[in-house]
Structure formats: structure tokens, C-alpha cells
Amino acid sequence: MRYATRIAVGPVQFRIGSDWRAPIAAIERLYAGYPRDDARPADAAVRLFAARPWRRWLRPSVHIGGDFTVPDALPLPLSMGLLAAEMGMNLQVALGWRRHLLLHASAVARDGRALVMSGESGSGKSTLAALLGEEGWRLMGDEFTLVDPVSGDALAFPRAVSLKNAAIGEVAERVAPERLGPLLARTPKGDIRHLIPRAEAIAAMHEPARPALILFPRFGGAAAVEPMGEGEAFVRLTEASTNYVALGEAGFATLARLVRETPAFAVSYPDSASGRALVEGLWAEAVR
Amino acid sequence: MADPLYRAAPPAALRVEPLGELTLIFDRRSMQTHVVAPPIPQILDAMGDDICSAAAIAERLSVAFDIGRAGDAASIIAERLDELAALGLVAAA
Structure with a gap:
């Protein structure tokens, strides 16, 4: 080329x-x-x-x-x-990718433990991860999280965050302009602007983090928290994985271990501030 | 007509992971994942390596569980065995 x-x-x-x-x-x-x-x-x-x-x-x-x-x-x-x-x-x-179980999920870490957030486009997982990444958490990734079949640890994939539509303004007011890419207006996915993760997150991108909490966020509606059983979390994460089938038994064992060892919740939230508050509350419980 | 007889998949073919109220079964032969609820894991356990009819499985389960009238249980187990055969987790013997 x-x-x-x-x-x-x-x-x-x-x-x-x-x-x-x-x-x-x-x-x-x-x-x-x-x-x-x-x-x-x-x-x-x-x-x-x-x-x-x-x-x-x-x-x-x-x-x-x-x-x-x-x-x-x-x-x-x-x-x-x-x-x-x-x-x-x-x-x-x-x-x-075959070396790790790949989840369509964002992730942030604190004190060596990871919060994994899985959801469809529009669930707010990317925006929440970006905002938490500006507030004392290490951004591990806004789109993909890798899980190591041997250790069970989450590995970061901190590509430039793809901010969409309303999330652009919300994040832009918190970060220095040089950390933002050009505005890509009216793409097939709406307006898009990329956010360069904080330097600490990039420097730490090879550091694994043990998953401590799995959330399935849903943006919109009243604030609500629903504990999720291990079986449902397993099924939802197989759907959120792009290589579960390709990994065969290694993928099965990795995912079974992840949901057995990590509490999972479905959360709804009306705006980013309540989403972040829910996350902080559940995190405090999970790592206690 | 005699009750159909079945044999469970060989233990080495399956990886079974209990997960809360559900049980995950990975079939190494088909690479398929099955998510099953009671009484499926109990039926497979009760079969062991033996060739079994639904009535024989009901008999074995009645020792460990309170499963009500054996005749009713056997007809439910027969339906489950039919489904398990379709998934490849048991085979007609």
C-alpha cells in the first residue's frame, strides 16, 4: 500500500x-x-x-x-x-483474535481490579467508561475487553474511544482539546469524535486486572439495579463475545470461571451522573 | 411396545459446570454449549454408564429425590430423554 x-x-x-x-x-x-x-x-x-x-x-x-x-x-x-x-x-x-476470549464490552480498572460493562450500541457502556476514565479509573477499553483463558484476568484494549452524538459534548467539556480527534459529522453511526485515553491508561495497557464486577448497563429509564444470575450472565456474555465459538472448550471454561467468580448486575440509569453513582455504589460492595 | 433405551454420552465427551441454578454442558464432540436446568443434570447423573429406560431412571431418582408418583415421573423423564437425544447428550441404545 x-x-x-x-x-x-x-x-x-x-x-x-x-x-x-x-x-x-x-x-x-x-x-x-x-x-x-x-x-x-x-x-x-x-x-x-x-x-x-x-x-x-x-x-x-x-x-x-x-x-x-x-x-x-x-x-x-x-x-x-x-x-x-x-x-x-x-x-x-x-x-x-484467538489468544483471549473477546468480549464486546468496555472496561475500567481501579487498584488492579476490573469493572467490565457489556451492552449493545447505545447502552452507554462506552460513555460511562470514558467518563470513569477521567475520574480516577484506568480506562481499559471502550469497545473490547479480552479475558485471558489461563489467568482469568481482563486485558486492556484501550483504542481511542469512539464518542458518539451527545457523549461528544459531555466528554469534551472535561478534557483538554488536544485529546480529541476531528469531528466526523453524519457518519452512518451519527456524529463521532475520538478521545485519546489518558497517558496513564496507555502506559498501563499491558497490565492485567482481575475482574471484580460485571455490569450490563442500559441508558434511559429510572435508576435501577437488578442482580443477574450466573447462568443469564453466561448466556449474555456468549452473545457479547465474537470468538466464543471459535475458542471451543477454552472459551467455555474461561467464561464459566468469569461469571462464577464475578458478581453481575443489570443497571438502568437516566443520565451519566446517576450511572456513575450506581457504578461507584456497586463497586464499593464488590471489592469490600 | 418396550420403553426406549438410552445411553448417556461418555463422561470424557462432556465438560459439566454447575452455575447457580443452571448447569452448563460443553460437548467436546459437537463443540456446542448447552445450558440446562433441573432435572437434566440429575437424569444424566442417574444414567451413569448404563443403558437405561425412563422407568429405570425414575426408579433411581426416587431414591435420592422426592419425585412423586414414579409413573408420572417416568413420562416426564421420557420426554426429557427424547430432547436430550435430539441434542446429542444421550443416544438410543
């Missing part, structure tokens, strides 16, 4: 190639503070390529490729090249 870069997010080393300079420059800016080891082989390759050679100049549109591809994914306009790169990174990890 004409332009390429390498970045390491948690245990995953990415090689990102592109027909254009702009998405690579944007990625390099967001990930400038991440440790680099260019000699290490890439675990996942992401390619952003033009649909036809001339499309590199004429109404350029970005196709996402790599070791795994989604055949019906729509190309994105070049102005959204950064989003395309992020989607490509997510795709390669979601479909290709």
Missing part, C-alpha cells in the same frame, strides 16, 4: 495500509502516545483501498479490507477515512 503505519493497542499489533495519506496521518495523530515496536510482526492487517484506481482522486471512497472482510460493507467517503480505519481494526480483532 502507498501509505502504512503500525500501532499497538493492548496485545494487538496492527498494520494499517491505505491508498491515501489522510487516514494514516489521522491514525498516527490519535495513536502518537502509544508505544511502538515496528519490529514486532503484525497480528492484524487493515487495508483501506480505493474501489477503482481512478477513485483515489475522483470522489474517493474507502473500502475496508484486511485478513477478514465483510462483503456487503458499504464504502465510506474519504472524509471518513479515520472511521474506516477504526472499523477495520475492530473487524480484524473481532473476527481474527
